[in-house]
Amino acid sequence: MENCMIRNTRYFLTIFFLAFISFAVTCSGTNQEDDVDRLPVVYEDVRIGLVVDMGSTEGKLVTTSISMALSDFYHVNNGYRTRVSVLSRDSHGDPLQALAAAMDLLQTEQVEALVGGQSLLEAKNLAELGEKTKVPVISSFQVPSSLSFTKYNYFIQATHDTSSEAKGIAALFSNFDWRTAVLIYEDDDDWRESIQPLVGHFQQNAIHIEYKAEFSVSSNEECIMKQLRKFKASGIRIFVAHISERIANRLFPCARRLGMMEEGYAWILTARSMNNFQDTNYLAKEEMEGVIGFKSYIPLTEELHNFTLRWKRSLRLEEVVTRMSVCSIWAHDIAWSLARAAEVAKLPGLSVYDLLEAIPESAKHKGLSGDIKFIDKKFISDKFEIVNMIGRGERSVGLWNSGSFISNRRRRLSSTKALETIIWPGGSTRIPKIRSLKEKRHGKKKKLRVLVPAGNITPQILEVKTDFKTGVTAATGYCIDVFETSILPFNYEVEYIPWPGAINYKNYNDLVYTLYSQKDKYDAAVGDITITDNRSSYVDFTLPFTDMGLAVVTAKDKSMWIIFKPLTLSLWLTIASFFILTGAIVWLIERHDNADFQGSCFQQIGTLLCFGFSTLVFAHRERLQHNMSRFVVIVWIFAVLILTSNYTATLTSVMTVQQIRGLKSNENIGFFSASIAANVVNDNPTFQGPRYKGLKTADDFTNALRNGTISFIVDEVPYVKLFVAKHPSEFVIVKTESVTNGFGFAFQKGSPLVQKVSREIAKLRRTEKLKAIENWWFQRQTTSATSEDTFHPLTVYTFRGLFMITGVSFAFALIVYLIPWNRDQRQVVLKHFHRYVSHRFAREIRPSPTTPNRQNENSVI
Numbered sequence: 001m002e003n004c005m006i007r008n009t010r011y012f013l014t015i016f017f018l019a020f021i022s023f024a025v026t027c028s029g030t031n032q033e034d035d036v037d038r039l040p041v042v043y044e045d046v047r048i049g050l051v052v053d054m055g056s057t058e059g060k061l062v063t064t065s066i067s068m069a070l071s072d073f074y075h076v077n078n079g080y081r082t083r084v085s086v087l088s089r090d091s092h093g094d095p096l097q098a099l100a101a102a103m104d105l106l107q108t109e110q111v112e113a114l115v116g117g118q119s120l121l122e123a124k125n126l127a128e129l130g131e132k133t134k135v136p137v138i139s140s141f142q143v144p145s146s147l148s149f150t151k152y153n154y155f156i157q158a159t160h161d162t163s164s165e166a167k168g169i170a171a172l173f174s175n176f177d178w179r180t181a182v183l184i185y186e187d188d189d190d191w192r193e194s195i196q197p198l199v200g201h202f203q204q205n206a207i208h209i210e211y212k213a214e215f216s217v218s219s220n221e222e223c224i225m226k227q228l229r230k231f232k233a234s235g236i237r238i239f240v241a242h243i244s245e246r247i248a249n250r251l252f253p254c255a256r257r258l259g260m261m262e263e264g265y266a267w268i269l270t271a272r273s274m275n276n277f278q279d280t281n282y283l284a285k286e287e288m289e290g291v292i293g294f295k296s297y298i299p300l301t302e303e304l305h306n307f308t309l310r311w312k313r314s315l316r317l318e319e320v321v322t323r324m325s326v327c328s329i330w331a332h333d334i335a336w337s338l339a340r341a342a343e344v345a346k347l348p349g350l351s352v353y354d355l356l357e358a359i360p361e362s363a364k365h366k367g368l369s370g371d372i373k374f375i376d377k378k379f380i381s382d383k384f385e386i387v388n389m390i391g392r393g394e395r396s397v398g399l400w401n402s403g404s405f406i407s408n409r410r411r412r413l414s415s416t417k418a419l420e421t422i423i424w425p426g427g428s429t430r431i432p433k434i435r436s437l438k439e440k441r442h443g444k445k446k447k448l449r450v451l452v453p454a455g456n457i458t459p460q461i462l463e464v465k466t467d468f469k470t471g472v473t474a475a476t477g478y479c480i481d482v483f484e485t486s487i488l489p490f491n492y493e494v495e496y497i498p499w500p501g502a503i504n505y506k507n508y509n510d511l512v513y514t515l516y517s518q519k520d521k522y523d524a525a526v527g528d529i530t531i532t533d534n535r536s537s538y539v540d541f542t543l544p545f546t547d548m549g550l551a552v553v554t555a556k557d558k559s560m561w562i563i564f565k566p567l568t569l570s571l572w573l574t575i576a577s578f579f580i581l582t583g584a585i586v587w588l589i590e591r592h593d594n595a596d597f598q599g600s601c602f603q604q605i606g607t608l609l610c611f612g613f614s615t616l617v618f619a620h621r622e623r624l625q626h627n628m629s630r631f632v633v634i635v636w637i638f639a640v641l642i643l644t645s646n647y648t649a650t651l652t653s654v655m656t657v658q659q660i661r662g663l664k665s666n667e668n669i670g671f672f673s674a675s676i677a678a679n680v681v682n683d684n685p686t687f688q689g690p691r692y693k694g695l696k697t698a699d700d701f702t703n704a705l706r707n708g709t710i711s712f713i714v715d716e717v718p719y720v721k722l723f724v725a726k727h728p729s730e731f732v733i734v735k736t737e738s739v740t741n742g743f744g745f746a747f748q749k750g751s752p753l754v755q756k757v758s759r760e761i762a763k764l765r766r767t768e769k770l771k772a773i774e775n776w777w778f779q780r781q782t783t784s785a786t787s788e789d790t791f792h793p794l795t796v797y798t799f800r801g802l803f804m805i806t807g808v809s810f811a812f813a814l815i816v817y818l819i820p821w822n823r824d825q826r827q828v829v830l831k832h833f834h835r836y837v838s839h840r841f842a843r844e845i846r847p848s849p850t851t852p853n854r855q856n857e858n859s860v861i
Contacts, residue, residue: 043083046342046355049105050086051116051126053093058118061328062140063088064314066115068307069335082342084335087111095121102126106133112355113338115331117143120190127155136356138338140331142272144194145378154356158330158379160296162194165271165384166201168294168400169240172268173207176431178238180208182231184251185242187214194272195242210236215247224254232260232488237432242270245277252287257772259485261290263426264433269293271384275326288389290425296326297370297383297399304368307332326369330379333367337379340365388422397422447493451515451525452480453508454498460722460777462527464498473498475526478718478777482545482770483526483745486760490753497522512539515746524747530716531741540749543758544742545770551720552735553713555705566650568795575643578806582636583612585810589629589817596622616640628813635809639802650794670700670710705731716740725778 050066052059070084087109089101098116105111106129114130117123117139130137131152140158149155173181181202185195192214202209211234213227231239237260243251248269255261267290274293277285298304308324340362345355363374373380383401387394398419399406405418421429452475454464462477473496487494499511508529515525516538531541564572587608590597597607611622615637624630704710713720717736724731747754764770796803 044081044342046082046084046338047109047111048084048086048338049102049109049111049114049116050088051091051098051101051105051114051122052088053118054088054090056093056118058141058325058327059091061325062331064311065324065328065331066335068311068314069332070339072307073336073339077339077343080339080343082339082345084339084342086115091116091118091122093118095119095125098122099125099129102129106135111135113138115140115334117141120144120193123149123155123157127152130154136359138334140334141327142275144190150376153377156359156377156379158327158334159381160271160275160384161380161382162197163201164382164400164402165294166197167403168384168386168405169198169268169270170201170205170207171400171403171405173202173238174205176266178266178434179206180210180236180434181238181240182211182213182234182236183209183240183242184213184215186244186247187216187219191242191244191272195270198240198242198270210234215243215251217244217246219247219250221250221254224250225258228254228258228260229484232258233493236434237265238268238434239266240268240270241273243273245273248273248277248288252291256287257485257769257776259488259769261287261425263424263428263430265290265425266432267291267425271296274387285389285392289391290423290427291389292397292422293387293389294384294400295387296381297385297401298326298329298368299370301368304329307368326381329368330381333369333372334379336365336367337363337372386419388420390423395423396420446491447495448487449495449497449521449523450483451499451511451522452496453511453527453529454500455507458528458719458722461718464496466498478774479527479545479743481773481777482761482764483757485764485769485773486542486545486745486757487753489760490756496526499525509535512746515539515748519748522748523751524745524753526745528718528743529746531744535746538749539746540751540754541744541746542754543761544744545761545764546742547717547721547736548742549717549736549738549740550714551717551733552737553705553715553720553724553731553733555731563651566647566793568793571794571796571799574796574803578636578639578803579612579615580609581612581810582615582632583608583610585632585814586611586624586629589626589632589813590622590624594622594625616644626817628817632810632813635806639806642802643799646794646799668710670704670713702727702730716742718743721774722778 050063052062054060054063066086070086074080074083087105089105091098091101098118099122102114102116102125105114113136114126115138117126117137118141120143123137123139123141123143126137126139127149129135131154134154136154136156137152138156138158142159143157145157145159145162149157173179183195183199185191199209211231213231215224215227241248241251252261252267255267261267267288269291271294274295311324337359341355341358344358344362360374363372363379365372369381370383373382383399385396386398386400386405388397389395407418407420422431423429424432452464452473453462454466460477462475462479464473464475466473475496484494499514511525512529512535515522525539529535531544535541567575587597587604591604597604599607607622615633624633705713712734713723715723720733724733745757747757761770764773
């Protein structure tokens, strides 16, 4: 039995030992496998060089987009054995610096591909470099598809199909029956070359380009206005613009001022222009209301939405870009294609040629921009969205693709009927029409002979120049701008005739009389001609196009003591007296029981004054023990609160609207000698009293006001506005008087143009275009302080009720305090008096000690 048990025990021990050995071997194998799995994976690094202008918005967007795209790609494709890394260089917007940066990347970093080329010249330089070094160069920017790029085997371009876009614009013209247009483009190689496909398709479709206009980035608004006036005079109302955002920001405000953004006009923007616009430029988009444009179509997918949200979170706080640009979306898809191409090539130490071959195969995927098409070394976007600018946003009206219009409901039609309703400039839904040849012949312009005063000394109001070689007179200025805008709808050709020497009131009277007396030579007179009753006897005036009346201007008060001006001296003294009175009453009430109000004589005076004035800022530190003293302080703090709020409001008024001093008899008033202002101030009672001084130039005005020779200037409102606009920090309009009738245009008696032009002026005023023209010529709006804004300092009389309430409250508190004091003091006095009287009289009536003895003695006897 024992032997059996021993054998069984040995058997179980053997089985247990074998099982333990097997388990240990298994665990050891597993640990070895885990160690193998935990070995770091070595990736093949494929370096890509990025050369962009880091200071530009487009450069920042593309850089961020590529970085995020590669991060997303390798998060999805974690098993890939290659990793594309991007090395960036800043081109600073200079083609030579871009070339130097690319060469540095090739020599020092041995990059295997280059991404860049923000301009045509940059792209050509990089393409040439890539061809010599056998390195692929990829441009994700909207560089025009030049024929010169076809010779470069290593240049790959992401762009929209300019030929398809040109077909779409030409089809739009054909469907709207437009046969004439004005072509506006940017004076730059990039823009000039990229407009050629559109010009070619216009020629093929018999669309005549009446005018071509080139605007450069340096073109000022005066140059743009001059060209637009020429276009408007030609009667053509269909415009195609191929320009950058910087020029568009100047072009469309000028067009609106000239009335070229109203009903009857059409503006079309190309895809390159629309793709460049940023969502943040709301003011520019408001000026473009009614414009339609072609735009590279980017489908709104969930992937794009999610990527855009993460991209926005990656932006710095100071960057206000609201959506990704077309170029940045293309850059995302190019980054994915490069990452796929690097993996397809596989082997380390790739030849550049293998990577170039792999890119077309890797481009066959759906990116954020939709289905990617790679044709002839180009990532092509051939679908376009047609957008209508409304307010500050864009409204999609349809698509253009493969030679046909597509509605937003995906109906494909060859005509524009597939498009949604377009809101044209002026808010109209009617398609603008061009004038026929017959209408043009019948609509031949009539000549309008206009007299203009040539002696004006303010070119912003009116400037007249005559070319002595050609004899042609040109006029510019605020008056001319308003006149040409008002006369434009009536198909007149204006001929300006200078009137020399119009420098004073009498000369302008002579000009008006000349217009009246020489009806066969002159039709109208335009300029800074004031409407008067005398002149109206000879000619008919339109409605005034300026503010009526005279304005008074003075130098701004720059005194260092302006903080004391809101209150008069008597009020300052009254307030100070009440501060001291408050402290005295509180001290009188508290001094018996409150240790804070006790001490030496000087300490008590200091406490009295300090407590009184500290109530101004509610910072008194002494604790009050009597209810009457608390009552006094509450009433005075209420009064102080009212006084300080009124002081603050009045000081604000003083700082914003300078104090208007009255036209006193001892102050000099300046005006232009022999002007209409001189006549008015002498005849109108409003200006009677002061001494007047005639001046000749605006510089005389400036110097006289600065040195105090004159206190005020009186002149017609337009001149004064212009004067103050030149010196906004020194002078201010303080008063206006409607004693003149403003400027008007003069026509022959009975001329039908008077009512027509007056109606146009009224329309300009109602639509605030007249104000816009004024702001344009005067550069800024001047703020005038009318008589209602006149500053008057606060007086004691203003707050008589407040001080009366405060004084009565103080008297009440003092009386209430003194009544108990009088009662106690009276009782003390009476007590002392009774004691004194009782003591005094008690001694007088008390009997002497010897008196009873004497009586006893007498009785014994």
